[in-house]
Amino acid sequence: MKGFYAKINKSNYYFSVLAVIAVMFMGLFVSNPKLDELTFGYIIHLVLVMALSVSLLLYPKFKTSGFKIVIITLFSLYFYAIFFLYPETWSTFIFICLIPAISIFYFDRTLFYFSLVLNVFLIGISFSYLVLVDQGLLYSYIKQDIIGNFINFIGSQVILTLIFHLSYSRIKQQQVYYEKIQQAERLKTSGQLAAAVAHEIRNPITVVKGFLDLYKNDPKIKLEMGSHFQLMSDELDTAEHVISQFLAIAKPNLDQSTEVVNVRETLKSVSDLLKSYGVLNDNVIELEVDDKCYIQVNKIEFKQLMINLIKNAIEASKNGSAISVTGKRQKDDVEMQIIDNGCGMSEQEVKALGTPFYSLKSKGTGLGLMICFNMVAQYNGTLKFDSVEGEGTTVTIRFPATKSSR
Ligand code: ADP
Ligand code: MG
Numbered sequence: 001m002k003g004f005y006a007k008i009n010k011s012n013y014y015f016s017v018l019a020v021i022a023v024m025f026m027g028l029f030v031s032n033p034k035l036d037e038l039t040f041g042y043i044i045h046l047v048l049v050m051a052l053s054v055s056l057l058l059y060p061k062f063k064t065s066g067f068k069i070v071i072i073t074l075f076s077l078y079f080y081a082i083f084f085l086y087p088e089t090w091s092t093f094i095f096i097c098l099i100p101a102i103s104i105f106y107f108d109r110t111l112f113y114f115s116l117v118l119n120v121f122l123i124g125i126s127f128s129y130l131v132l133v134d135q136g137l138l139y140s141y142i143k144q145d146i147i148g149n150f151i152n153f154i155g156s157q158v159i160l161t162l163i164f165h166l167s168y169s170r171i172k173q174q175q176v177y178y179e180k181i182q183q184a185e186r187l188k189t190s191g192q193l194a195a196a197v198a199h200e201i202r203n204p205i206t207v208v209k210g211f212l213d214l215y216k217n218d219p220k221i222k223l224e225m226g227s228h229f230q231l232m233s234d235e236l237d238t239a240e241h242v243i244s245q246f247l248a249i250a251k252p253n254l255d256q257s258t259e260v261v262n263v264r265e266t267l268k269s270v271s272d273l274l275k276s277y278g279v280l281n282d283n284v285i286e287l288e289v290d291d292k293c294y295i296q297v298n299k300i301e302f303k304q305l306m307i308n309l310i311k312n313a314i315e316a317s318k319n320g321s322a323i324s325v326t327g328k329r330q331k332d333d334v335e336m337q338i339i340d341n342g343c344g345m346s347e348q349e350v351k352a353l354g355t356p357f358y359s360l361k362s363k364g365t366g367l368g369l370m371i372c373f374n375m376v377a378q379y380n381g382t383l384k385f386d387s388v389e390g391e392g393t394t395v396t397i398r399f400p401a402t403k404s405s406r
Contacts, residue, residue: 014057017056017057017059020056021052021053021056021057024049024052024053024078025049027045027049028045028049033086034086042085044081044085045082045085048074049078052071052074055070055074056071068103068106068108068111069111072103072111072118073118076099076119076122079092079095079096079099080096080122082095083095083096083126084126087138087139088138090141096119096123096126096153097152097153097156097157098156098160099115100115100116100157100164101163102115103115104160104164104167112168116160120157123150123153127142127146130142130143130146184377186354186355186370187370187377189356190356190370193356198243201239202240205236208236209233209237209240212232212233212236213229213233216229216230216233238363257298258297258298258379259296259297259298260294260295260296260402260403260404261295261296262294263289263295263327264289264291264327266302267287267289267306267325267327267336268287269303270307271310271325273303273307274307281319283314283317283319283320283321284322284323285310285322285323286322286325287326288324288325288326289325289336290327290328292329293327293334293401294334294401294402294404295334295379295399295402296400296402297379302375305371305372305375305397306336306338308368308369309338309372309395310323310325312368312369313339313340313393313395315342315361316340316342316343316344316392317341317342317343317392321342322341323338323339323340324337324338324339325339326339329401332401333399333400334399334401335398336396336398337394337395337396338394338395339393341391341392342392343389343390344387344389344390344391344392344393345385345387345389346387350385353373354369354370354373355370356370376399380399381398381400382397383395383397384396384398
């Protein structure tokens with residue numbers, strides 16, 4: 001399906017580009033007063049039309065920012081060239097006003113401002129030329145009211161900037177919405193998978209593990225064999241752990257009751273818990289949570305969320321380094337951050353977070369974050385990752401704040 005739409009988009013692009021090229025060539029050959037003399041100006045016009053046509057046709061193969069800048073610059077030069085080559089055609093001034101509109105098609109803020117600044121710069125030079133050199137000889141229609149024309153030009157640039165900003169923010173919003181839908185789709189699929197697979201595997205594992213424990217403690221079994229049994233039993237524990245995590249998504253906690261949770265107290269107890277379980281490899285958790293941070297959630301789930309995220313931060317960091325956990329009120333939200341100076345992630349890796357089984361660890365399950373995203377969404381919160389490869393990661397969790405019940 002994707003390929004199908006890509007094909008339609010491609011043919012739409014070539015169709016539009018061919019129409020633009022046809023119009024540019026018409027300008028060259030249809031009732032062009034300079035055609036008979038083949039002046040230097042006409043050759044510049046011809047060269048610019050050729051360069052633009054080739055660039056537009058090649059663009060789908062080289063969709064780089066550099067190439068976009070070349071196309072926008074060529075368009076600017078082209079419109080200014082026809083403005084100066086055909087002074088009798090006053091409508092070319094309209095095209096000059098519209099130049100930044102071309103960059104709107106690329107939906108790129110930098111390109112748009114590049115085009116806008118270039119246009120204002122070129123109009124500055126052009127108007128100076130008209131006032132100082134031409135003095136109303138060829139461009140009397142502009143010179144007669146130079147201030148009015150300049151104000152109109154600036155007005156058109158302001159309108160284009162508004163159009164760009166409105167459509168840009170709308171498209172960005174849609175992009176975020178689309179990514180959210182994709183994330184929700186992933187969660188749904190994994191939930192269905194969980195229900196089917198986890199249940200089937202859990203029962204046989206329990207049986208095998210029961211027998212292993214029985215043999216392990218049997219005095220008739222040799223000591224060496226006993227340690228093998230221990231190993232098998234541990235591995236089955238890991239498998240069970242994965243399955244319970246999976247089941248947590250498929251059959252969300254039956255006890256869905258929420259309560260007013262004191263974030264400071266809860267994070268303190270999470271940090272103590274991690275310490276006592278020896279999860280910290282000489283790492284320190286620096287807690288800095290404001291008082292008056294209360295949220296309405298299921299306490300056990302909230303603890304699970306924070307444990308998952310802090311564990312990830314520890315696993316990404318070197319032994320002995322510090323993990324900062326903060327919490328503060330931000331208007332109507334409580335914002336918590338977990339900051340580590342660990343290995344960090346590339347942009348691509350951050351995008352993959354939350355995908356079932358996505359893990360870069362040899363013993364990772366790749367389910368932790370999927371559960372986290374699930375839980376946060378359930379309580380209308382948000383979970384955001386900012387990461388720089390090799391420098392560290394900041395995880396920002398937000399929940400709507402609530403008042404203390406006490
Ligand atoms: P697991 O911890 O079992 O691998 P998670 O879903 O918890 O699964 O995490 C998925 C992956 O995301 C991890 O394997 C790791 O590569 C990456 N990740 C998560 N948190 C961080 C972090 N703070 N710093 C760097 N990488 C991280
Ligand atoms: Mg994890």
